Amino acid sequence: MAGPKYRSPRGTADILPEEQPYWRFVLETAGTMAELYGYRRIDVPLFESADLYIRGVGEATDIVQKEMYIFADRGGDRMALRPEFTAGVCRAYLQHGMAHWPQPVKLWTAGPVFRYDRPQRGRYRQFHQFNYEAIGELDPWLDAEVIDLAWRFYGRLGLKDLTLELNSIGDGKCRPAYREALRAYYRPLVDRLCPDCRARLERNPLRLLDCKEPTCWALAEAAPRSVDYLCDECREHFAGVQDWLGRYGVPYRLNHRLVRGLDYYTKTVFEIQPPRQGAQAALGGGGRYDGLIEELGGKPTPGVGFATGIERVILELKEQGVALPDRKVPMVFVAYTGEATRLAAAEVVGRVRAAGLIGVHAFGSRSLKAQLRLADGLGADYAVILGEEEYRQGQVVLRDLASGRQETITLEAALNRIRS
Ligand code: HAM
Numbered sequence: 001m002a003g004p005k006y007r008s009p010r011g012t013a014d015i016l017p018e019e020q021p022y023w024r025f026v027l028e029t030a031g032t033m034a035e036l037y038g039y040r041r042i043d044v045p046l047f048e049s050a051d052l053y054i055r056g057v058g059e060a061t062d063i064v065q066k067e068m069y070i071f072a073d074r075g076g077d078r079m080a081l082r083p084e085f086t087a088g089v090c091r092a093y094l095q096h097g098m099a100h101w102p103q104p105v106k107l108w109t110a111g112p113v114f115r116y117d118r119p120q121r122g123r124y125r126q127f128h129q130f131n132y133e134a135i136g137e138l139d140p141w142l143d144a145e146v147i148d149l150a151w152r153f154y155g156r157l158g159l160k161d162l163t164l165e166l167n168s169i170g171d172g173k174c175r176p177a178y179r180e181a182l183r184a185y186y187r188p189l190v191d192r193l194c195p196d197c198r199a200r201l202e203r204n205p206l207r208l209l210d211c212k213e214p215t216c217w218a219l220a221e222a223a224p225r226s227v228d229y230l231c232d233e234c235r236e237h238f239a240g241v242q243d244w245l246g247r248y249g250v251p252y253r254l255n256h257r258l259v260r261g262l263d264y265y266t267k268t269v270f271e272i273q274p275p276r277q278g279a280q281a282a283l284g285g286g287g288r289y290d291g292l293i294e295e296l297g298g299k300p301t302p303g304v305g306f307a308t309g310i311e312r313v314i315l316e317l318k319e320q321g322v323a324l325p326d327r328k329v330p331m332v333f334v335a336y337t338g339e340a341t342r343l344a345a346a347e348v349v350g351r352v353r354a355a356g357l358i359g360v361h362a363f364g365s366r367s368l369k370a371q372l373r374l375a376d377g378l379g380a381d382y383a384v385i386l387g388e389e390e391y392r393q394g395q396v397v398l399r400d401l402a403s404g405r406q407e408t409i410t411l412e413a414a415l416n417r418i419r420s
Helices: 017-036 050-057 062-067 086-095 140-157 175-192 195-200 205-210 214-221 232-248 310-319 339-354 368-378 388-392 411-419
Strands: 047-049 070-072 078-081 105-114 126-135 163-168 266-273 284-288 303-309 331-336 358-361 382-386 396-400 406-409
Touching (some): 047 050, 047 086, 050 062, 050 078, 086 105, 086 126, 086 303, 126 310, 140 232, 140 266, 140 303, 163 232, 175 214, 195 205, 205 214, 266 303, 303 310, 331 368, 339 411, 406 411
Parallel strands (some): 331 382
Antiparallel strands (some): 047 078, 070 078, 105 126, 284 303, 382 396, 396 406
């Protein structure tokens, strides 16, 4: 059978009405939690100058090399659909003089991001992130607060058995020596590396640590560890983050192979993993990026942040069978029984809606039986049936569609009954 002529592009999805309660639950929880920690909402454009992401996310990253949606607009400027939020939020920080606001500036956002990834379960080309950034503060206490917010966000959603993985990858002072140590370790092993890792070895050796190929995986286990190469400042900072996490009561696991896929990170990096998936399917990740704002042309300004993929959170909510909070507004179907009540139905539906209830009815002119079938199909909870004779006397029939019980009362009384 031939399908429809047009389908949503590969790696994108329609979010159908029955999925929306999940989205509302996750996004409302995210926004509420972020605001409780003092974050305020910001929205940034869906596209920016491609150069912003190339500089921000990093020339050598997969995102820039393989995954960015780049296009020349009609004026000939090279633009890109945002592959993440952090670079855009930092651009906004600079553009709006936020360095003069009280620091750290805490901003949250959510919306679609785009990566030309290989689509599979939990991996899409248009996906959605909830993202927050705290810019302008070096204190490791802030790293821990950012992690605490991520951890409690998942907890508030009702997700269980997640693992927080933590590492420090040093900064511009100590990382060069670490990168060199990695190259020195891997060079004699180069023949055993996968083609991707061979190509990355000189340019971006840290990424070899999180390669999923079995042989690379085994070699990475024995590779030098970033924590052994930290300068004094980074080592103290990392100890501080762990102390504060202890005070927050957030459990973590050190993962020496955690390096993250974006180049702006310094010092702290972390990811949250679901209980039953491979390392490829992190629910969320983040870290500190003390060099990014300067890279974008600002004064040296530290920052730390986090993003979670909303689709992955929803998959995990379903996987774990988390029940959504029940907040259903009753649906009332208004049915007519003749021409006079058909004409009156619009006003009655209006009163249903004014009472804060969902009000629906059949269009055209249908038999009562056909109308009640429609009410059933729509999933209505109640029918308000306008009998010609009763309606003249100011009464309606209220039928509870689940039990079939019905009574003849005034519309006012019916609406009160439904609301209570
Ligand atoms: P990221 O690790 O690239 O970090 O992405 C964060 C989350 O987005 C991932 O953990 C995952 O849940 C989701 N995600 C990534 N790619 C896909 C995909 N193709 N399909 C579905 N979900 C995906 C960042 O983007 C950083 N900007 C996070 C950050 C904020 N760091 C500091 N501040």
